[in-house]
Amino acid sequence: MRLTRAESKAANRRALVEAAREVVGRDGSKAKLEDIAELAGLTTGAIYSLFGGKTDLMVAMVEDYAGPVELRPAEAGEFGTSLEEAVAEVARRFLRVSDDPEAAGKMMLFETRVLDLVLNDAGLLARLTASIRSTEVDLAALFAGREHDGAALTGAQALRLARALKALLSGLGQGVVLGAHEPDESFFVDTALALITPRVLGPA
Numbered sequence: 001m002r003l004t005r006a007e008s009k010a011a012n013r014r015a016l017v018e019a020a021r022e023v024v025g026r027d028g029s030k031a032k033l034e035d036i037a038e039l040a041g042l043t044t045g046a047i048y049s050l051f052g053g054k055t056d057l058m059v060a061m062v063e064d065y066a067g068p069v070e071l072r073p074a075e076a077g078e079f080g081t082s083l084e085e086a087v088a089e090v091a092r093r094f095l096r097v098s099d100d101p102e103a104a105g106k107m108m109l110f111e112t113r114v115l116d117l118v119l120n121d122a123g124l125l126a127r128l129t130a131s132i133r134s135t136e137v138d139l140a141a142l143f144a145g146r147e148h149d150g151a152a153l154t155g156a157q158a159l160r161l162a163r164a165l166k167a168l169l170s171g172l173g174q175g176v177v178l179g180a181h182e183p184d185e186s187f188f189v190d191t192a193l194a195l196i197t198p199r200v201l202g203p204a
Helices: 005-030 033-040 044-051 054-064 083-098 101-118 122-143 155-177 185-193
Strands: none
Touching: 005 033, 005 044, 005 054, 005 101, 033 044, 033 054, 044 054, 054 101, 054 122, 083 122, 083 155, 083 185, 101 122, 122 155, 155 185
């Protein structure tokens, strides 16, 4: 079926953002528009038409990056019903990504390259910061309202848990990617569950 103009435009934007992620992951701040366009199967003219130039494409790429783990459940109940089940499933997903050498290696390299890119650009840094906070909010949304110690987890508590969990699992995952540690699912899960404490969650 032939795509509408709007659908074709959206598909081209997606192709360019994904190509930018791969090229930036490889070349960092030296990424060239020509290489991005070629990988996407488009021309540099398409980049200027859709984004206005390299800067706005980089902004779109940074804003699009949701982190290593897809947290939006495809089916109801995919993360269980209890807080502990949800936290354990998030831990397992981080481990699966970390234990995939190709995917994890690209992810870590991309994150390193993006830091190199944004630390020299205040505007991009602000966009990356907003993107990081957005992924924390998405993760917190999985936890908010779930019962813990006889009460529903508040939004503030869920966000504190999400931040701690994301930092913990990212660190553990890097150890697996680098070969420093074995991909031990029970350790990932048990360590993640250990964060469900009053000191981490904070007041209700």
